Amino acid sequence: MPIEKLKNSLQAHWFMPLALAIVIADSILARSVQWQPARPLETGVILDMAVLLPILYAICYRRRGRAAWVRAAALACLGIWIAGHVIPVARHDLISHLSPLRYLGTAVLFLVELRLAIAIYRAAFASNPAETQRTLAAAAQAGVPQWVTRLMAWEAGLWRRAWQWLQQRSDRR
Secondary structure, eight states: OHHHHHHHHHHHOTHHHHHHHHHHHHHHHHHHSOOSSHHHHHHHHHHIIIIIHHHHHHHHTGGGTHHHHHHHHHHHHHHHHHHHHHSOGGGOSHHHHHHHHHHHHHHHHHHHHHHHHHHHHHHHHSSOHHHHHHHHHHHHHTTOOHHHHHHHHHHHHHHHHHHHHHHHHHHHO
């Protein structure tokens, strides 16, 4: 029974062991070879970390829709960072030019998450429950975990009640 569970899990999540093997292989390669010439090795590590891993992730989890692509973009940013740590500092040539892309990608991902957070807060402050449910469903489709959306909606509800209480209090005076 446990072997069957492991088999099913690996069929659904084959990206994880493959990604771990790629990162370990690149790390061993980076530590054990002479970096002469450095450019092909650096290019290979960068392509593995910032291109291959996100593409494999998107393929493995393609059924999750847009959420898989957003996470693949985040993985590309992480891949640039990991490549910067795997490649010896003395051999940073291409990676130093790619670092600004990592910051740009992180900023775009932050804006996507901010947009979702604002939508959840707006829905929680809306008086229409159908709108709230639609927004929560859209957030779940975008890849936000359900417990996060519920927690954000709960928090926004607290702020809405606090605002209503303050308005009632100011109307009494």
